[in-house]
Amino acid sequence: MDDEANSHRAFYEVLSEEGYDVYESANAETAIDLIQNNDIAAIITDSKMCCGDGTQLSEYLKENYSDIPVILLIPSEADEHALSAMTRYVFCYFRKPPDYLCLKGMIERAVEQYSLKRELQILKKRLLCDPRRYRMIGNTPEMLRMYKIIEAVKDSDSNVLVIGKQVQVKNS
Numbered sequence: 001m002d003d004e005a006n007s008h009r010a011f012y013e014v015l016s017e018e019g020y021d022v023y024e025s026a027n028a029e030t031a032i033d034l035i036q037n038n039d040i041a042a043i044i045t046d047s048k049m050c051c052g053d054g055t056q057l058s059e060y061l062k063e064n065y066s067d068i069p070v071i072l073l074i075p076s077e078a079d080e081h082a083l084s085a086m087t088r089y090v091f092c093y094f095r096k097p098p099d100y101l102c103l104k105g106m107i108e109r110a111v112e113q114y115s116l117k118r119e120l121q122i123l124k125k126r127l128l129c130d131p132r133r134y135r136m137i138g139n140t141p142e143m144l145r146m147y148k149i150i151e152a153v154k155d156s157d158s159n160v161l162v163i164g165k166q167v168q169v170k171n172s
Contacts, residue, residue: 001025001045042110062089069110
């Protein structure tokens with residue numbers, strides 16, 4: 001996201017050469033719409049624009065899309081106090097104009113981090129749906145019934161002891 005056409009063009013050329021699908025936005029509203037309707041793995045945004053503030057977008061993304069890494073482009077003259085405030089919610093930042101070679105490497109890391117987080121979420125969901133998560137093996141009718149019993153009592157405040165084919169509940 002940047003309100004400068006030259007920046008859009010430069011980023012588009014550099015990133016599309018690397019095989020990335022590149023979406024462009026000149027304001028936060030369009031950027032949010034793109035994020036809601038596409039699988040975005042990383043965001044590069046200017047911190048200061050005439051039609052909005054990339055820092056505010058970073059805060060919004062941290063609250064609503066925390067898995068998407070944000071790379072913030074900041075003015076070269078930004079002082080340390082402003083820098084601290086601007087970069088609080090971002091994956092990393094670059095002073096403008098960025099070193100495109102370093103930026104490409106950082107984008108690669110950001111996309112890799114995003115992919116790993118997504119994969120972890122998928123594995124967690126799969127694990128929660130997998131009856132073997134109890135470290136018990138079996139898919140006989142008796143074992144399936146056992147898994148249902150465990151699910152029924154797992155959130156209770158009572159201690160539960162599972163022995164063989166029987167479930168004994170002991171209140172504490």
